Amino acid sequence: MKTLENIRFVLVGTTHPGNIGAAARAMKTMGLTNLHLVTPKIYPSAEATARASGADDVLANAAVHDSLDAALVGCQQVYGMSARLRHLPVPVVNPREAVTQIQQQSDDAQIAIIFGREHSGLTNEELDRCQHLVNIPANAEYSSLNLAAAVQVLAYELKMSFDPSIEVGRVGEQREAINADDLEHLYSHFEQSLIKIGFLDPGQPKNLMRRLRRLFNRAELDRNELQILHGILRAAENQKGE
């Protein structure tokens, strides 16, 4: 099974220890723990620990290397995070595309995602080590995120893609699906009721039923909601009958 443990975040030449702590925190909130530091300016540091605020275990387990090569040992795929789109012969993807690619790798593939220095990013030599560049599409006039913020964006996308308990459009209750027959039955009930209560003139129906169909088709009704609508129609018919 593919796991987030095979994905390492590599921070290269980080200047501010606070950013290292904030990056550890960003990772831990998304279930990532594999942090590698390449020649950090000031580390270990009380400021890093303070900014990690509860993610100090991720910091404590971080591997510190004296070269990028050492941090990439055993990695099959290397992604480089770049705020600037340089003219390099390397494909540039956004974080979501990068994560989709990562999902397609074999389960045991080791993946590295590398982040550059606060002031100057990654050098060309460091970018040469990357098979893919990842750019977070940002404001064209102000596109450089804080280092830990960039870490957060990637970590979030990984979590969204790797955590099977996250379903898009999830709701808190079980919704029983209905089928096309159920909808047809609802529409004919609507038609009869609306005629009965005097809202729909069968001699001049205009587009009312078509519009109602469009409305309810968009709503993706479940069985419970379908029953509520039938109930309302029956109640309206009974009111009219009284």
Ligand code: SAH
């Ligand atoms: N001034 C630097 C940006 C440094 S920000 C430059 O122009 O390259 C520190 C690191 O955060 C960057 O090296 C990169 O790894 C990451 N980062 C910041 N903004 C990003 C963005 N929009 N897309 C991808 N990575 C980004």
